[in-house]
Amino acid sequence: MPATAYGQCTSAALGTFATLLVADPRALEPARDLLATELAAIDAACSRFRPDSDLHRACAAGGQPVPVSPLFTEALSVAVAAARLTGGDVDPTCGQALVNLGYDRDFGSAREETTALSRPPVPGGGWRDIVLDSVRGDVTVPDGVLLDLGATAKALAADRATAAIAAATGCGVLVNLGGDISVAGQPPDGGWLVGIADAASFDTTTATVESRQLVTIRDGGLATSSVLGRAWRRGGAQLHHIVDPRTGEPARSCWRTVTVAAATCVAANVASTAAIVRGERAVGWLERLRLPARLVRHDGSVVLTAGWPAQDNDASRG
Amino acid sequence: MRDSYEDSPAQARDASFRRLGRLTWRTTQLGALATVGFAIVFARSAPAQTGSAQSPATVTPGSPAAPSAPVTARVGGTPKPSAARPSGSQPATAQPAAPAAYPSASTVQPTVTSPTLAPPTTPPAPAPSSATPAPTTSSASHGGG
Numbered sequence: 001m002p003a004t005a006y007g008q009c010t011s012a013a014l015g016t017f018a019t020l021l022v023a024d025p026r027a028l029e030p031a032r033d034l035l036a037t038e039l040a041a042i043d044a045a046c047s048r049f050r051p052d053s054d055l056h057r058a059c060a061a062g063g064q065p066v067p068v069s070p071l072f073t074e075a076l077s078v079a080v081a082a083a084r085l086t087g088g089d090v091d092p093t094c095g096q097a098l099v100n101l102g103y104d105r106d107f108g109s110a111r112e113e114t115t116a117l118s119r120p121p122v123p124g125g126g127w128r129d130i131v132l133d134s135v136r137g138d139v140t141v142p143d144g145v146l147l148d149l150g151a152t153a154k155a156l157a158a159d160r161a162t163a164a165i166a167a168a169t170g171c172g173v174l175v176n177l178g179g180d181i182s183v184a185g186q187p188p189d190g191g192w193l194v195g196i197a198d199a200a201s202f203d204t205t206t207a208t209v210e211s212r213q214l215v216t217i218r219d220g221g222l223a224t225s226s227v228l229g230r231a232w233r234r235g236g237a238q239l240h241h242i243v244d245p246r247t248g249e250p251a252r253s254c255w256r257t258v259t260v261a262a263a264t265c266v267a268a269n270v271a272s273t274a275a276i277v278r279g280e281r282a283v284g285w286l287e288r289l290r291l292p293a294r295l296v297r298h299d300g301s302v303v304l305t306a307g308w309p310a311q312d313n314d315a316s317r318g
Numbered sequence: 319m320r321d322s323y324e325d326s327p328a329q330a331r332d333a334s335f336r337r338l339g340r341l342t343w344r345t346t347q348l349g350a351l352a353t354v355g356f357a358i359v360f361a362r363s364a365p366a367q368t369g370s371a372q373s374p375a376t377v378t379p380g381s382p383a384a385p386s387a388p389v390t391a392r393v394g395g396t397p398k399p400s401a402a403r404p405s406g407s408q409p410a411t412a413q414p415a416a417p418a419a420y421p422s423a424s425t426v427q428p429t430v431t432s433p434t435l436a437p438p439t440t441p442p443a444p445a446p447s448s449a450t451p452a453p454t455t456s457s458a459s460h461g462g463g
Binding site for chain 2: 006008019021077078081082085174176179180181190191192193194195196197211214215216217218219220221222223224259261262263264266267270271289290291292306307308309310311
């Protein structure tokens with residue numbers, strides 16, 4: 001495949017990185033502005049660490065209705081729909097569980113703390129009692145429930161950004177927010193070239209990550225969930241950010257990394273996160289949904305589903 | 319000249335009763351026709367309105383496509399009408415004159431944006447062997463979901 005003259009830029013955003021690719025380099029400047037606007041909006045609406053965010057206000061209202069922005073309503077709607085679609089495996093009400101696990105501030109700071117945990121795990125499940133008023137534009141979060149939309153809000157931002165950029169510029173676009181990739185518009189010849197990685201030592205600030213596989217995508221989204229990247233230690237225990245809502249503890253999964261391709265980045269993210277929580281059952285579930293996926297066990301062996309392309313160094317295929 | 323029914327008070331009364339009866343019958347017929355007409359118009363318009371409200375993927379809060387009947391949705395359970403809301407908070411777009419045209423509580427999707435776990439139109443393909451290094455990577459990053 002010949003080198004493609006993408007317009008490209010990468011910056012820090014949402015506690016991770018944001019990479020923007022546009023098929024026409026002339027569209028990079030307006031695309032970058034649109035992406036920045038979308039990221040600022042999603043952060044203002046959904047940040048768990050900003051006292052002025054819609055999420056923070058909704059969780060602090062003691063179970064009373066709170067007027068929120070349309071974007072937060074959309075993000076929360078997506079999150080609870082994800083919970084419903086996965087039988088509660090992807091649960092937006094695991095915020096308190098993450099706090100009790102030590103993820104109570106920006107990840108870069110939280111992982112510096114290594115003392116033993118002092119609070120018990122908190123199961124999720126509160127999403128069933130969230131109330132959305134579509135007319136008044138307010139939401140009611142049950143008292144004591146702390147939301148965390150991290151599993152879906154970032155993917156939603158990627159989908160929204162690519163849709164807006166493609167509509168405004170008329171050219172193909174790819175947005176990668178910390179591994180959650182959304183594409184829209186006319187892709188370059190041959191599609192978008194994307195590396196798939198699952199190395200434990202991967203640092204998002206390093207541009208030289210080693211890809212385990214190269215694939216091309218033309219539409220929809222691609223997301224990777226892993227117990228490796230956002231992980232930390234407390235009191236000698238290794239923890240990670242994908243919580244099993246039934247226990248409030250980090251999911252004990254047979255997979256270390258799951259990558260899924262879907263019609264949207266949100267769908268890909270929801271499926272990859274749920275697959276980590278579901279463990280072995282995820283293979284049949286993904287096959288039934290016809291979602292192409294690449295699942296990596298802790299020993300490095302790989303299981304592929306629904307037409308995910310094989311690669312020579314993949315150990316096994318589902 | 320005098321009308322014949324005026325010849326006898328009893329005959330005049332009977333004639334008046336017959337005319338009143340005919341008038342009542344025609345009024346009843348008109349009412350029935352009007353009812354059938356309303357039913358036809360309603361049957362044509364109600365499914366379209368209900369259908370649009372049942373398309374959660376396209377309904378966004380506050381958008382023109384959103385159901386105009388006030389609805390509160392308990393996202394994990396059964397949606398319910400927001401009857402307890404103060405009447406002053408009713409939106410100007412509410413149309414109580416045709417309540418059956420709006421979705422019942424059991425048909426309202428609780429979310430305004432409902433993603434589906436659908437596959438991509440084109441699945442990922444293997445990169446050509448001559449591919450250059452990927453310009454971006456989906457990975458187990460610190461920001462990965």
